[in-house]
Amino acid sequence: MSDFKLTHFLTALAFLSIFLLVPSAAFAETLAIKAGRMINTETGRVETDQVIIVKDGAINAVGKGIVIPKEWRLIDLSSKTVLPGLIDCHTHLTDETSLDPIIELQKTAAQKAFESIPYARRTIEAGFTSVRDVGTYRALVDLALRDAIARGDVVGPRVFGAGCYVTVTGGGGALTGFAPDIKIPFDLEFGKCDGPWQVRSRVRDLAHRGVDCIKIIATGAVLTHGSNPGAQEFTLEEMQAAVDEARKFGLKVAAHAHGTQGIKDAVKAGVASIEHGTFLDDECIALMKEKGTYLVADVYDDEFIQGEGKKRGMPKDFLEHDANLGQIQRDNFAKAVKAGVKIAFGTDAGVYPHGQNAKQFAWQVRYGQSPMEAIQSATINAADLIGKKTELGSISPGKKADLIAVSGDPLTDVSILEKVQFVMKDGKVIKQ
Numbered sequence: 001m002s003d004f005k006l007t008h009f010l011t012a013l014a015f016l017s018i019f020l021l022v023p024s025a026a027f028a029e030t031l032a033i034k035a036g037r038m039i040n041t042e043t044g045r046v047e048t049d050q051v052i053i054v055k056d057g058a059i060n061a062v063g064k065g066i067v068i069p070k071e072w073r074l075i076d077l078s079s080k081t082v083l084p085g086l087i088d089c090h091t092h093l094t095d096e097t098s099l100d101p102i103i104e105l106q107k108t109a110a111q112k113a114f115e116s117i118p119y120a121r122r123t124i125e126a127g128f129t130s131v132r133d134v135g136t137y138r139a140l141v142d143l144a145l146r147d148a149i150a151r152g153d154v155v156g157p158r159v160f161g162a163g164c165y166v167t168v169t170g171g172g173g174a175l176t177g178f179a180p181d182i183k184i185p186f187d188l189e190f191g192k193c194d195g196p197w198q199v200r201s202r203v204r205d206l207a208h209r210g211v212d213c214i215k216i217i218a219t220g221a222v223l224t225h226g227s228n229p230g231a232q233e234f235t236l237e238e239m240q241a242a243v244d245e246a247r248k249f250g251l252k253v254a255a256h257a258h259g260t261q262g263i264k265d266a267v268k269a270g271v272a273s274i275e276h277g278t279f280l281d282d283e284c285i286a287l288m289k290e291k292g293t294y295l296v297a298d299v300y301d302d303e304f305i306q307g308e309g310k311k312r313g314m315p316k317d318f319l320e321h322d323a324n325l326g327q328i329q330r331d332n333f334a335k336a337v338k339a340g341v342k343i344a345f346g347t348d349a350g351v352y353p354h355g356q357n358a359k360q361f362a363w364q365v366r367y368g369q370s371p372m373e374a375i376q377s378a379t380i381n382a383a384d385l386i387g388k389k390t391e392l393g394s395i396s397p398g399k400k401a402d403l404i405a406v407s408g409d410p411l412t413d414v415s416i417l418e419k420v421q422f423v424m425k426d427g428k429v430i431k432q
Helices: 002-022 102-103 109-125 141-149 196-206 236-248 260-269 283-291 302-311 317-320 326-337 357-366 371-377 380-385 416-419
Strands: 032-039 046-053 058-063 071-084 087-090 128-133 158-161 214-215 251-259 273-276 293-294 403-406 422-425 428-431
Touching: 046 071, 046 293, 046 326, 071 422, 087 293, 087 357, 109 141, 109 422, 109 428, 128 141, 128 380, 128 422, 141 158, 158 196, 196 214, 196 236, 214 236, 236 251, 236 260, 251 260, 260 273, 283 326, 293 326, 293 380, 302 326, 357 371, 357 416, 371 416
Parallel strands: 032 071, 087 128, 128 158, 214 251, 251 273, 273 293
Antiparallel strands: 032 046, 046 058, 071 403, 403 422, 422 428
């Protein structure tokens, strides 16, 4: 063979090798989805007889009357209502109904990680294609789960993890209730810090470990021994330090806050969201509107705590903490909705079983939201809160192909969202 022919042969062989080595995803098929009814979360309207074109894991086009070539794969949802993938902004994906944090000393971090695998699958099969995971006692286990899902090792939602609870010594995010001579493992105290400079140090450490957000415990907690949910724990200065330091790394801060003064100081400090918001008052509401702070209120999970929690032997002090708080929280949620506070969907799933996240929709509607507003809280609003509005939260060109479908009309009966029949994430069908 001449040198000229040999050179051309080797060149062709090289190109062929490159072609064979390119992942199949690079040549992914184009999908066409027929949507009988499609909820446009940006406009708040329902559009009929839509065609959604999906290519390379993203939405390529949306509209009526789009011609579908024969070679494209067709998914016919013309008898269904199609929505963007749902987003839960307050989950604990590596925990489930443990009832008492003492179980954290009975399991290794590896056990917690493996146990979370079915939780992740149940969550995405329920239609929640993204979640914000706002804390775990075993530090960084949520990030390990996040990365396993992103690699494709585990089936689950897209996870935006906080890594741990950032809490004061003995605070609402600490593992408490033990004798003082009991040594708590390091990863169960990872988020403990006192004073502005310790807070900054902890936020820096978490940022360098790759968290997606910061979760601070501004007040006491319901499910913590020796805690007072209404009491403020971090000072205004400490919360300002957390927000300032997080901002340097492009991170938002979520504040667990039940008590009134803790809510006010967290909002003044510049947190992106108030989680729970049980004792909101008019001043809190005015501050949140002024600052654009989101309220993420788990208005359903009290049903589990006061029902199944009692049956399963939840500690007496937890039940006492929770007594009457549920109704106070719901009434104040209604006031916040009426006043126009921004609402993002968050359930505290993990306190009750994962995969039942959608049960909260009916409670948000019961306490003041329209079905469309409740859906927007779990789509476009939630995407805005987590800083991913350009990628998630609506069915529009350029966004990730996260789609779900249900039978019937969730704008007539929002509880229909508890029975999701089709789930797609990144253009891949998870449930059909």
